[in-house]
Amino acid sequence: MEPSEELLDVAIVGSGPAGLAAAARAARRGMRHLLLEKTDHLADTIFRYQKGKHVMATPPQLLLRCDLAFEAGARETVLARWAEDAAAAGIAVRHHAEVTEISGTRGDFTLGLADGTRIRAAHVVLAIGTQGNPNLLKIPGVGAPGAPVVQYTLDDPAAFVDEHIVVVGSGDAGIENALGLAADPAQGNHVTLLNRSADFAKAKDANVKALMAARDAGRIAVLTETAPNRLEAGHMVVDTRDGEARLRCDRVIARLGSAPPRAFVEKAGVAFTSAAREAFPLLSPQFETSVPGLHVIGALAGYPLIKHCLNQGHDVIEFIAGNTDLRPADEPILERVFAGLQPARPVDDWIAFLRARVSIFRPVSPLQMRELLLDATVRRYAAGEVVFVKNDVGASLFAIAEGAVEVEIDPGPPRRTATIGEGSIVGEVGLISGRRRGATVRAATPAILVELPRTAALRLIGTVPDAGAEVDRITTTRLLLQIFQSGLVAEDLAPILETARTVTARAGEAIVTEGETGDDMFVIRRGSCTVEKRIGGRPVFLRYLPAGSYFGEMAVLDGTPRTATVRAAIRSELIRLDGAAFRRLFEARPELRARTLAEMAARRALNAFIEERKDRFGSAVDLYSETAAFLVENGLGEATDALLIDERLCVGCDNCEKACADSHDGLSRLDREAGRTFAYLHVPTSCRHCEHPHCMTDCPPDAIRRGPDGEVSINDSCIGCGNCVRHCPYGVIRMDSPPPRKPGLLSWLLLGRGPGPGEPPKAWAKAERARLRTEAPPKKAVKCDMCAGKAGGPACVRACPTGAAIRVSPETFLALAGRRD
Amino acid sequence: MNAPARPSAPSTTARRAPQAIHEGFLAHRRYRWAWIAALLAGSSVLLYALDDPWPRPNGGTALGYALGTLSAGLIVWLSLLGIRKRRFTDGPWSLKAWVSAHVWLGLALAIIATLHAGFQFGWNVHTLAWALMMGVILSGVWGVVLYQRLPRQLSDNRATASERAMAAALAESDRALEAAARPLGDREAALVRDALATPAVGRSLGSRLAGRVPRCGTAAALRALPEGDPELAPLRDLLAARSVLLARIRTNARLKTWLQVWLLVHVPLTVALLAALLAHIVSVFFYW
Ligand SMILES: Cc1cc2nc3c(=O)[nH]c(=O)nc-3n(C[C@H](O)[C@H](O)[C@H](O)COP(=O)(O)OP(=O)(O)OC[C@H]3O[C@@H](n4cnc5c(N)ncnc54)[C@H](O)[C@@H]3O)c2cc1C
Numbered sequence A: 001m002e003p004s005e006e007l008l009d010v011a012i013v014g015s016g017p018a019g020l021a022a023a024a025r026a027a028r029r030g031m032r033h034l035l036l037e038k039t040d041h042l043a044d045t046i047f048r049y050q051k052g053k054h055v056m057a058t059p060p061q062l063l064l065r066c067d068l069a070f071e072a073g074a075r076e077t078v079l080a081r082w083a084e085d086a087a088a089a090g091i092a093v094r095h096h097a098e099v100t101e102i103s104g105t106r107g108d109f110t111l112g113l114a115d116g117t118r119i120r121a122a123h124v125v126l127a128i129g130t131q132g133n134p135n136l137l138k139i140p141g142v143g144a145p146g147a148p149v150v151q152y153t154l155d156d157p158a159a160f161v162d163e164h165i166v167v168v169g170s171g172d173a174g175i176e177n178a179l180g181l182a183a184d185p186a187q188g189n190h191v192t193l194l195n196r197s198a199d200f201a202k203a204k205d206a207n208v209k210a211l212m213a214a215r216d217a218g219r220i221a222v223l224t225e226t227a228p229n230r231l232e233a234g235h236m237v238v239d240t241r242d243g244e245a246r247l248r249c250d251r252v253i254a255r256l257g258s259a260p261p262r263a264f265v266e267k268a269g270v271a272f273t274s275a276a277r278e279a280f281p282l283l284s285p286q287f288e289t290s291v292p293g294l295h296v297i298g299a300l301a302g303y304p305l306i307k308h309c310l311n312q313g314h315d316v317i318e319f320i321a322g323n324t325d326l327r328p329a330d331e332p333i334l335e336r337v338f339a340g341l342q343p344a345r346p347v348d349d350w351i352a353f354l355r356a357r358v359s360i361f362r363p364v365s366p367l368q369m370r371e372l373l374l375d376a377t378v379r380r381y382a383a384g385e386v387v388f389v390k391n392d393v394g395a396s397l398f399a400i401a402e403g404a405v406e407v408e409i410d411p412g413p414p415r416r417t418a419t420i421g422e423g424s425i426v427g428e429v430g431l432i433s434g435r436r437r438g439a440t441v442r443a444a445t446p447a448i449l450v451e452l453p454r455t456a457a458l459r460l461i462g463t464v465p466d467a468g469a470e471v472d473r474i475t476t477t478r479l480l481l482q483i484f485q486s487g488l489v490a491e492d493l494a495p496i497l498e499t500a501r502t503v504t505a506r507a508g509e510a511i512v513t514e515g516e517t518g519d520d521m522f523v524i525r526r527g528s529c530t531v532e533k534r535i536g537g538r539p540v541f542l543r544y545l546p547a548g549s550y551f552g553e554m555a556v557l558d559g560t561p562r563t564a565t566v567r568a569a570i571r572s573e574l575i576r577l578d579g580a581a582f583r584r585l586f587e588a589r590p591e592l593r594a595r596t597l598a599e600m601a602a603r604r605a606l607n608a609f610i611e612e613r614k615d616r617f618g619s620a621v622d623l624y625s626e627t628a629a630f631l632v633e634n635g636l637g638e639a640t641d642a643l644l645i646d647e648r649l650c651v652g653c654d655n656c657e658k659a660c661a662d663s664h665d666g667l668s669r670l671d672r673e674a675g676r677t678f679a680y681l682h683v684p685t686s687c688r689h690c691e692h693p694h695c696m697t698d699c700p701p702d703a704i705r706r707g708p709d710g711e712v713s714i715n716d717s718c719i720g721c722g723n724c725v726r727h728c729p730y731g732v733i734r735m736d737s738p739p740p741r742k743p744g745l746l747s748w749l750l751l752g753r754g755p756g757p758g759e760p761p762k763a764w765a766k767a768e769r770a771r772l773r774t775e776a777p778p779k780k781a782v783k784c785d786m787c788a789g790k791a792g793g794p795a796c797v798r799a800c801p802t803g804a805a806i807r808v809s810p811e812t813f814l815a816l817a818g819r820r821d
Numbered sequence B: 001m002n003a004p005a006r007p008s009a010p011s012t013t014a015r016r017a018p019q020a021i022h023e024g025f026l027a028h029r030r031y032r033w034a035w036i037a038a039l040l041a042g043s044s045v046l047l048y049a050l051d052d053p054w055p056r057p058n059g060g061t062a063l064g065y066a067l068g069t070l071s072a073g074l075i076v077w078l079s080l081l082g083i084r085k086r087r088f089t090d091g092p093w094s095l096k097a098w099v100s101a102h103v104w105l106g107l108a109l110a111i112i113a114t115l116h117a118g119f120q121f122g123w124n125v126h127t128l129a130w131a132l133m134m135g136v137i138l139s140g141v142w143g144v145v146l147y148q149r150l151p152r153q154l155s156d157n158r159a160t161a162s163e164r165a166m167a168a169a170l171a172e173s174d175r176a177l178e179a180a181a182r183p184l185g186d187r188e189a190a191l192v193r194d195a196l197a198t199p200a201v202g203r204s205l206g207s208r209l210a211g212r213v214p215r216c217g218t219a220a221a222l223r224a225l226p227e228g229d230p231e232l233a234p235l236r237d238l239l240a241a242r243s244v245l246l247a248r249i250r251t252n253a254r255l256k257t258w259l260q261v262w263l264l265v266h267v268p269l270t271v272a273l274l275a276a277l278l279a280h281i282v283s284v285f286f287y288w
């Protein structure tokens, strides 16, 4: 088809909150516009929330400015209101219009739709969110008449009866679909699951177990190392290890994951901030990408909250229409961030000031700076004022925009301090390891410091690679100065730091192997490692190294073979420093080497000790090693504080769960029974307060924070999206709404009123609500908060009558592994 | 290799109670409450021996009053464990410490209260209170013995499986048996039906405490099916696996029941004791 004659002022792709707001603004402004939406309804992401979901309007301090009304309420209400407002604004929308191609530049874009239509526009606004498209099954015969139906989603497994169904895909989605289809034998479905590889590495353990059980029970046929080849009438032909096979097949459910929209966006010429998975398109303050005239807004631009999306839809059209006076909606918030600084200056000036002064901000674009500073604290410190105190829990990062700070290395006497100057950062150790502050820091002169909360700092490192590299450079230098104290100065290290490379290691991968030669040194940047040594032919667990630790420094000094094997306990990132560069340094300064060797003598003593005793190690050491390995495997390696149950003492009274529920809105955050056990140590389903909490990965309102006691907790701004549930590898978060208040303990004890201590049964909560005529509050994410702020500490431990329930940090769990009966 | 480069900060756990990790309730704080209880009981015995009341030791002497007040206070306090255990207020208390003190002071009480009585027994409300108290204490000792021994057995029996995993495995076994029996004859189908109809765990307290279910259909089916028949072999295998699983589930239920059953003696006796204690005090002060 020929490109349509008409040249639109603006084409808007995607009708989520961002695109819809943009279309409404364009319509109100009388611009020639068209909103292109791939589905047959508006705002597909929100359309697909579960029925009746309570949509939340956060952050509360952000003013809404757009042509659509939005306030917190049920999904249906929100969608209906938008449909009304959009119609009132007079937007032009085209459904079933999936954009597959964008080419051109400002003034002359051509958009290709899946059905072959072409649309021309002077400007394009991309607002397609981050859902992406399901990967398609690309084999001959798909869509041919008579061939099996191919579908990419499964809404209702109960809808199919007496069919031969082949599920393709070995992830959780595929397995869950297959189990759903086979759950009720009365449906009479013949379900087959195809897996290209031999194992199910991508899926959750629980799912794999359920699948294997279903296979053993003959309810699902599981074909591994098998791939679809082609579809024929009523059949699928598959490639197995031993050649082709024909399967009866009426329907194919393909769950091959979905491709993030990045590839599509990049094809239009848009540059991203980095290759990292967290990266976003590179944007100007007007949301313009590296392609002039092509704008990106909404979740795709890195703003997942509906309010942000709506505002950006409004703003982007204003910018395109040439309104240069529009102040960003976040201006008042940023003004408040800088309010404490005198003399008063416009926000843009302060941002320019920070970017000029601080090395990690230099590579950050002004738009990203605004986003970063929304959560930041910027203030002046008087000389001598304390910034943070040793052993405080805090994981924020401080940047020194003016003046200098003093780190107290030794409170003395004699007191030893180190000065960190303007433009640098401090507090990075807590950021990396998620642990307590290692030293007290004070302002050395009058200073201006920017405090970035941990999540904002991590986002900065993840999305602006040069800023990340700068943080790495600073932390590694400091670490090396600390290790090789002997009169080394930062300049000596420059050639070594040149060689720094970041390497990633899979869980269980050996980074250095005992007995091998190799003289590189490693610093653990993320994750953690275990150290083991072969004694009497068996690996013995020696030590656990959390993020921020280093290893391999002995080989650097004397070139001896590795004395132990170091493995990644979880997927880890390490900084590798080249041994040759160290050797050159030590050759040039032999006295440095001699002194360093002397200082490290103590560290070697332990290895020598173990060598000497190796014949005396017996089964006790085996048990110790196995227990330690078990705990690491169960996530204790990345924990900062986890609940363990000593099964030699646990009487199964569940008082721990009851205490948890009764001290937290009636919902228990721990499941004592679930979880694995080894050598009488039970790891229940309960939050480990990970060093790097996976749950924080993708929380739209940033509701998950690390608190003052090191606890990872979820605050009230949770919007109930369930992302954290999917990201936590330990299954400790659940979505639930608190039950109504129970009658007091005495009226239960004496009069038998109410359900008694602990989480009330769902049926009681329902009946009670009916009695009180109240609605259940919206479901939110619920997890352990380590009883932060409660005098006496975690209720689970306090409520255990026998001492079976204990909370441990990695430093102590190894002691536990070594315990004797 | 080395320790982490960052100065290792005291962990939260270390700030709490580092030794707590290895200690159960009996050993809590290196047997602090055992010492206190021994001291209390020891000094009571000593005072009793040194005291030379006329006409003979009983609750009416000065020392008798003192020991009696102490005993009554202890009994009330020991009973309050039932409340403490269920009131999850904030604050630096630990139920483990409470249970530790409860056990040791409860044992001391046996001595103190007996001294208070001056070994005078008879058929009256006073001796009833004493007997009930001894009943509570003995049942408590029984409970402690169970608490010491059964958790390990419970853990060993479960091995790495959880209760939920066992229940899921049983449901799986149900389905597999049903499927396996479908093509077979009426006799086999009836056997399987009986096996499926038997509850996994007995309903009566007796059968739970014994860990057995009378007339278990699975065991009966295994006995009834001939071993050599190749056609029945898969069914037999399923039934054999099921009986192993059932044994585990029943042992689990048995141990859990034992861990609770003693409280069914301890708590009602406590209630009776409190009533008798009240009667004892009232009668002493108003009708003496
Ligand atoms: C379960 C859940 C609950 C949530 N709850 C809340 C909440 O309570 N409050 C809140 O503020 N946020 C919430 N969020 C986040 C919020 O929904 C999203 O971040 C927001 O919808 C993003 O808006 P958007 O306009 O950028 O993109 P989307 O809303 O994702 O819209 C993109 C649209 O583009 C269409 N599209 C995609 N590709 C193409 C193409 N190639 N051609 C044409 N059209 C295309 C899609 O069909 C879709 O309609 C939640 C998210 C989830 C998953």
Ligand code: HEM
Binding pocket: A653, A801, B075, B078, B079, B080, B081, B082, B083, B085, B099, B102, B103, B104, B105, B106, B107, B109, B133, B136, B137, B138, B139, B140, B141, B143, B144, B147, B263, B266, B267, B270, B273
């Ligand atoms: C007169 C003396 C005693 C009284 C009045 C008393 C009373 C109680 C009460 C009311 C409970 C709470 C039970 C519940 O609510 O579940 C309890 C629990 C318990 N008692 Fe006693 N008791 C006494 C003596 C003892 C002694 C001597 C011992 C041990 C040697 C003992 C061991 C226990 C134990 C182990 C528990 C269980 C704790 C738990 O699981 O929460 N008691 N007692």
Ligand code: SF4
Binding pocket: A686, A687, A688, A689, A690, A692, A693, A694, A695, A696, A712, A727, A728, A729, A730, A731, A732, A733, A783
């Ligand atoms: S919720 Fe899960 S991912 Fe988050 S800190 Fe706890 S255990 Fe780690």
Ligand code: SF4
Binding pocket: A645, A649, A650, A651, A652, A653, A654, A655, A656, A657, A672, A799, A800, A801, A802, A803, A804, A805
């Ligand atoms: S409170 Fe203690 S004894 Fe009771 S179930 Fe929990 S861990 Fe076991």
